[in-house]
Amino acid sequence: xxxxxxxxxxxGSFYALVAxxxxxxxxxxxxxxxxxxxxxxxxxxxxxxxxxxLGGLVRSQSLLxxxxxxxxxxxxTGLAGMALERVAYRPLRGAPRLSLLITAVxxxxxxxxxxxxxxxxxxxxxxxxxGGTTLHVLGARVTVQQLVLVxxxxxxxxxxxRLVTSSRQGRAMRAIALDPVAARLMGIDVDAVIARTFxxxxxxxxxxxxxxxxxxxxxxxxxGFIIGLKAFTAAVIGGIGNIPGTMLGGLLLGLxxxxxxxxxxxxxxxxxxxxxxxxxxxxxxxxxxxxxxxERV
Amino acid sequence: MRTRRVILTFALVTTVxxxxxxxLLGGGSKEEEKGPIxxxxxxxxxxxSAEIGPYMRNGAQLAVDxxxxxxxxLGRKLQLRVEDDACDPRTAVAAxxxxxxxxxxxxxxxxCSGATLPTLPIFDRARIPMIIPVANSAELPAQxxxxxxxxxxxxxxxxxxxxRWLAKEGAKKVAVMHDNTSYSKDIAVxxxxxxxxxxxxxxxxLEAVTPKESDYSAAVTSVxxxxxxxxxxxxxxxxxxxxxxxxKQAGYKGRFLVGDGSVATKLAEIAGGKNAEGVYAxxxxxxxxxxxxxxxxxxxxxxxxxxxxPYSTQAYDGVRLAAEAVRKAGSTDGGKIVTALETMEGFTLxxxxxxxxxxxxxxxxxxxxxVKDGRFVLKExx
Numbered sequence: 296x297x298x299x300x301x302x303x304x305x306x307g308s309f310y311a312l313v314a315x316x317x318x319x320x321x322x323x324x325x326x327x328x329x330x331x332x333x334x335x336x337x338x339x340x341x342x343x344x345x346x347x348x349l350g351g352l353v354r355s356q357s358l359l360x361x362x363x364x365x366x367x368x369x370x371x372t373g374l375a376g377m378a379l380e381r382v383a384y385r386p387l388r389g390a391p392r393l394s395l396l397i398t399a400v401x402x403x404x405x406x407x408x409x410x411x412x413x414x415x416x417x418x419x420x421x422x423x424x425x426g427g428t429t430l431h432v433l434g435a436r437v438t439v440q441q442l443v444l445v446x447x448x449x450x451x452x453x454x455x456x457r458l459v460t461s462s463r464q465g466r467a468m469r470a471i472a473l474d475p476v477a478a479r480l481m482g483i484d485v486d487a488v489i490a491r492t493f494x495x496x497x498x499x500x501x502x503x504x505x506x507x508x509x510x511x512x513x514x515x516x517x518x519g520f521i522i523g524l525k526a527f528t529a530a531v532i533g534g535i536g537n538i539p540g541t542m543l544g545g546l547l548l549g550l551x552x553x554x555x556x557x558x559x560x561x562x563x564x565x566x567x568x569x570x571x572x573x574x575x576x577x578x579x580x581x582x583x584x585x586x587x588x589x590e591r592v
Numbered sequence: 593m594r595t596r597r598v599i600l601t602f603a604l605v606t607t608v609x610x611x612x613x614x615x616l617l618g619g620g621s622k623e624e625e626k627g628p629i630x631x632x633x634x635x636x637x638x639x640x641s642a643e644i645g646p647y648m649r650n651g652a653q654l655a656v657d658x659x660x661x662x663x664x665x666l667g668r669k670l671q672l673r674v675e676d677d678a679c680d681p682r683t684a685v686a687a688x689x690x691x692x693x694x695x696x697x698x699x700x701x702x703x704c705s706g707a708t709l710p711t712l713p714i715f716d717r718a719r720i721p722m723i724i725p726v727a728n729s730a731e732l733p734a735q736x737x738x739x740x741x742x743x744x745x746x747x748x749x750x751x752x753x754x755x756r757w758l759a760k761e762g763a764k765k766v767a768v769m770h771d772n773t774s775y776s777k778d779i780a781v782x783x784x785x786x787x788x789x790x791x792x793x794x795x796x797x798l799e800a801v802t803p804k805e806s807d808y809s810a811a812v813t814s815v816x817x818x819x820x821x822x823x824x825x826x827x828x829x830x831x832x833x834x835x836x837x838x839x840k841q842a843g844y845k846g847r848f849l850v851g852d853g854s855v856a857t858k859l860a861e862i863a864g865g866k867n868a869e870g871v872y873a874x875x876x877x878x879x880x881x882x883x884x885x886x887x888x889x890x891x892x893x894x895x896x897x898x899x900x901x902p903y904s905t906q907a908y909d910g911v912r913l914a915a916e917a918v919r920k921a922g923s924t925d926g927g928k929i930v931t932a933l934e935t936m937e938g939f940t941l942x943x944x945x946x947x948x949x950x951x952x953x954x955x956x957x958x959x960x961x962x963v964k965d966g967r968f969v970l971k972e973x974x
Contacts, residue, residue, distance in 0.1 A: 302809040420861045511806040556810035562800040
C-alpha cells in the first residue's frame with residue numbers, strides 16, 4: 296500500500312514538473328504548447344551531451360556533476376523555449392487559436408525529428424546512473440536518490456509558486472493572463488513577459504528531462520511524447536492555468552496510475568486512469584483548483 | 593480489423609492492376625529468360641528498425657555473389673533488388689508492388705511482422721514465392737498462402753522453447769510480461785497458457801506494460817506481489833533493460849528470461865552495471881553464437897568491411913534457399929518453385945537441416961543465450 300503511494304508520488308512529481316510549463320503557458324496566452332514534452336526530451340539530450348563533455352568529473356563526483364548539468368540544462372532548454380516562442384508563436388500572436396495549435400504540433404515534430412537527425416534513432420544510455428541505497432520507510436522501498444529527486448522537484452515547484460505569487464514579474468504574468476490588452480495599456484511589456492514565461496516553463500521541463508535521464512538511464516528522441524500527454528492530462532486535472540492545482544494534478548495522476556496497475560493490471564492502467572479523469576471532469580469541468588472564467592470575446 | 597480489410601483490398605487492387613500492366617507489356621519475356629534472375633528483398637532501410645536493414649542486405653548480397661561465383665542458377669546470374677519497407681505497412685505494400693512490377697522471380701522479404709503481413713497477398717497473387725527470413729508473427733502462416741514460407745522460428749516455437757527452458761531450470765513461479773504489441777503478446781500469451789496447462793512451473797501473473805515509457809515501478813510492484821522466481825519478458829530491449837534495472841532496484845532476487853526482441857547489447861547498457869549479467873534469452877542463432885561459421889564471418893567482414901549483425905545469416909540463408917529451389921524446380925515458374933520448396937529435404941541452413949511443415953514453417957531453431965560481460969553468448973540448444 297505505502298509502496299503504491301510512493302511509486303505514484305515519485306512518477307507524479309515528474310508529471311507535475313513537466314505539467315507546470317504547459318499550465319503556465321496556457322494560463323498566460325491560452326496556447327496548448329504541444330512541443331512542451333519535446334523540451335523535456337531536449338533537456339535529457341543536452342544533459343547527455345554535457346555529461347559527455349565533462350568526462351572525468353562525472354566519474355569522480357557523479358551527483359555533483361549531475362547537479363551542475365541540471366542547472367546548465369535548465370538554462371539551455373529555457374533559452375530553447377524562448378527561441379521557440381520567438382520563431383513559432385510570436386508571429387502568430389493575433390492569429391486564430393487553431394493556427395497556433397497546428398504550429399505547436401509542427402514545432403513538436405521539428406524538435407523530435409531534428410533530434411533524431413542529430414543524435415540518431417537509437418536509444419542512448421546516460422553516463423551517470425543513480426542507483427542508490429535503499430531505505431525502508433513505512434513499509435515502502437525508497438532510495439536516497441529518489442528522495443533527492445523529489446526534493447529537487449518540490450524545491451523547483453515552490454520557487455516557481457513564490458515567483459508567480461509574490462514578485463513583480465509574477466504579478467505581470469497574472470495581469471497578462473487576466474487581460475493582455477489592459478496589461479499592455481498599464482505599461483507591461485507583454486512580449487518580454489511571455490518570453491520569460493516560456494523560459495521558466497521550459498527550464499522546468501529540461502530539469503525533469505535530466506532527472507529522468509539520470510534516474511532511468513535510457514533516453515530517445517520520442518521520450519517526450521508520452522510524458523507530454525500525461526503532463527497535459529495532469530494540468531487539466533489540476534485546473535489548467537493554476538499552478539498549485541497543476542502540481543496536485545500531477546501527483547494525482549501518478550497515484551491513479553499506480554493504483555490502477557495494482558487493481559486491474561498494466562493493460563488496464565490507462566483505461567482506469569483516464570476513465571477516472573473523464574468522470575472527474577464531468578463532475579468538475581474546471582479541474583481541481585481551476586476557476587470558471589468568463590469567455591473573453 | 594477494418595483497416596486491415598482496407599489494406600488488403602488496396603493491395604488486391606494494386607496487384608491486379610500491376611499484373612494487368614505486366615500482361616500488356618509482357619512482349620519481351622523471351623529476352624527476360626536470358627537475363628539475370630531477380631531476387632526481391634523488402635526490408636527496413638529507414639524508420640525505427642533501419643539498423644537491421646543493412647545487415648540483411650549484406651547477408652543476401654553475400655549469398656548472391658557466392659552463387660554467381662559458382663556459375664549462377666540454371667545458367668543465369670542472380671541479381672538482388674532491394675526495396676525499403678520502413679517497417680511500415682503502407683510503405684511495404686508500395687515496395688512489394690515495385691518488386692512485382694520489376695519482375696522478381698523470388699522474394700526474400702520481411703523483417704517487421706506488421707509491415708510484412710500486407711505484402712503477402714501481393715506476392716502470392718503474382719505467383720512469386722516468398723521466403724520470409726525474419727518476420728515470425730503467428731499471423732503470417734495463419735494466412736495459409738501457398739507461396740509463403742517462413743524460415744525463422746515462429747511465436748509458438750519460441751513460447752515452447754521458453755517453456756522447456758523454464759521447466760529445465762526448475763522455475764516454480766513465472767511472471768510473464770509483454771508490451772501489448774501483437775508479436776510480444778502472442779509469445780507471452782502462448783507461454784502463459786502452457787504454464788497454466790502443465791504442472792511444474794506455475795504462472796504467477798501475466799502483466800503488460802506500455803512501451804516507450806520510463807517508469808515501470810507500478811508494474812514491478814504488482815508483479816513482485818506474486819513472488820515469482822523467474823520473469824519472462826517478451827518485448828523489445830529498450831523496455832527490457834529498464835525492467836531488469838527496476839526489478840533489481842526493487843529487490844528482486846530471481847532470474848530473467850527475455851525474448852528475441854530483447855537480444856541486443858543495448859539491453860545490458862540500459863540495465864546498467866552488472867544488472868543484466870546472467871539474463872537468459874530465447875533466440876535464433878546469431879553470427880556471434882554460431883559455431884563453425886568463422887569462415888563465413890570472415891568472408892562477410894572482408895566483403896563489407898563490417899561485422900555481420902542480427903539476421904545477416906537468415907537473409908543469407910533465404911537467398912541460398914531460393915536459389916536451390918529454382919535449381920531444383922528447373923525453372924523460374926512460381927508453382928514449380930513452391931513444389932520444390934515443399935519437398936526440399938536435407939538442405940542445411942545455419943539453424944539446422946531444413947524441412948518445411950505443412951504450414952510452411954520450420955521446426956525448432958531456438959537456442960538459449962545468456963548475457964556475459966554485457967554480450968549475449970550461446971548457453972545451449974533447446
